[in-house]
Amino acid sequence: MNNEFYFCDARRGLASLAAQGRCVQLCYIDPPFLTGRDFGAYADRYASLEDYYDMMRAVLQGIYAVLDPKGSLFVHIDERTHARLRLMLDEIFTPAGFRNEIIWAYQTGGRATRHFSRKHDTILFYAKSPHAYFDAMQAAVPRAQARANHMKRAVDEEGRAYRAIRSGGKIYRYYDDEGVPPSDVWEDIAHLQQRDPERTGYPTQKPLRLLERIVRCASRPGDTVMDTFAGSGTTLEAAFRLGRAFIGMDSSPEALKTVRARLKDAEMTVRMEDGGIEPASRAQE
Numbered sequence: 001m002n003n004e005f006y007f008c009d010a011r012r013g014l015a016s017l018a019a020q021g022r023c024v025q026l027c028y029i030d031p032p033f034l035t036g037r038d039f040g041a042y043a044d045r046y047a048s049l050e051d052y053y054d055m056m057r058a059v060l061q062g063i064y065a066v067l068d069p070k071g072s073l074f075v076h077i078d079e080r081t082h083a084r085l086r087l088m089l090d091e092i093f094t095p096a097g098f099r100n101e102i103i104w105a106y107q108t109g110g111r112a113t114r115h116f117s118r119k120h121d122t123i124l125f126y127a128k129s130p131h132a133y134f135d136a137m138q139a140a141v142p143r144a145q146a147r148a149n150h151m152k153r154a155v156d157e158e159g160r161a162y163r164a165i166r167s168g169g170k171i172y173r174y175y176d177d178e179g180v181p182p183s184d185v186w187e188d189i190a191h192l193q194q195r196d197p198e199r200t201g202y203p204t205q206k207p208l209r210l211l212e213r214i215v216r217c218a219s220r221p222g223d224t225v226m227d228t229f230a231g232s233g234t235t236l237e238a239a240f241r242l243g244r245a246f247i248g249m250d251s252s253p254e255a256l257k258t259v260r261a262r263l264k265d266a267e268m269t270v271r272m273e274d275g276g277i278e279p280a281s282r283a284q285e
C-alpha cells in the first residue's frame with residue numbers, strides 16, 4: 001500500500017498530487033470550524049472571513065481536481081460555516097453532486113439557556129458523478145437499533161423477534177436482527193470522552209467509528225482515502241484498518257508527530273514542507 005503524509009498546507013499538497021497526475025476515490029475533511037480559538041496544535045484564527053473562505057475554496061477545488069470520477073467527498077463542519085460551504089460545494093460539484101447532509105448528533109458538552117444547545121455537527125456528502133461508488137449496507141445496523149416504532153412485536157417459530165404490518169391484504173415482517181442501512185441522522189456514535197482510550201491528546205479528534213462508517217460505505221478495499229486536514233490521523237487509521245491506502249495532509253508539526261505515533265504499523269512516505277521526502281518506512285523504525 002502506498003501511504004503518504006504531506007506535512008504542508010493542504011493547497012500545496014493538493015497541487016503536488018495534481019502535478020503527479022494522482023487520484024483518490026474518497027476524501028473526508030474536518031477543516032477548522034472558524035471558532036476563533038487557538039487549540040495549541042493549530043490556531044483556528046483567520047484575519048477575515050474572506051481569508052477562511054478563500055482557503056476553503058482553494059482546498060475544495062484542489063480536492064475536486066484529484067477526485068476519481070467515481071469518487072466522493074465528505075465535509076465535516078458545524079453551523080458556523082455550513083451555509084456558505086454548502087453553496088460553495090454546489091458550485092464546485094454542481095447541485096446534482098449533492099448526496100446527503102448527515103447530522104451527527106451527540107450529548108457531550110454543556111447546556112445553553114439563551115438558545116437551544118447545539119448538539120450536532122453536519123457532514124456534507126458530494127459525489128463527483130452519478131457513478132460514484134456507495135453501499136450503505138456496509139454500515140448496516142440491526143433493525144431493532146435503527147427504529148423502535150408502533151408496529152406490533154412478535155416472535156416467530158424459531159424465536160426471532162419481529163414487527164409485523166398488514167398492508168394491501170399482505171403481512172410484512174421486519175426482523176429485529178436484520179441489518180438496515182443507517183439514515184442520514186447518526187445518533188449512535190458518541191463523541192470521544194475526556195478519558196477515552198482512543199484519545200491521542202490531539203485537539204478536535206473525531207471518533208474512529210465515525211470514519212469507519214464513511215470509509216466502509218464510500219470506498220472499497222484497495223482504494224485510496226485522503227484527508228487534507230488530517231489532525232491526529234483518524235481518517236488515516238480507519239483507512240489503514242479497512243485495507244485502503246491513505247494520503248494525509250496537515251501543516252501542524254503536532255499532527256505529523258501524532259500521526260507517526262498512531263500509524264506506527266503503516267508503511268508511510270512523509271513529504272516535508274521544503275520538498276524533502278522521507279521514504280516509506282514504518283514510523284517506528
Ligand SMILES: C[S@@+](CC[C@H](N)C(=O)[O-])C[C@H]1O[C@@H](n2cnc3c(N)ncnc32)[C@H](O)[C@@H]1O
Pocket residue numbers: 008009010011030031032033041042055202203204205206207228229230231232233234235249250251252255
Ligand atoms: C479539526 S482538525 C482535524 C481533526 C481530525 N479530523 C482528527 O480526527 O484528529 C483540523 C486540522 O486542520 C489542520 N489545518 C488547518 N489549516 C490547514 C491548511 N491550510 N493546510 C493543512 N492543514 C491545515 C490543522 O492543523 C488541524 O490539524
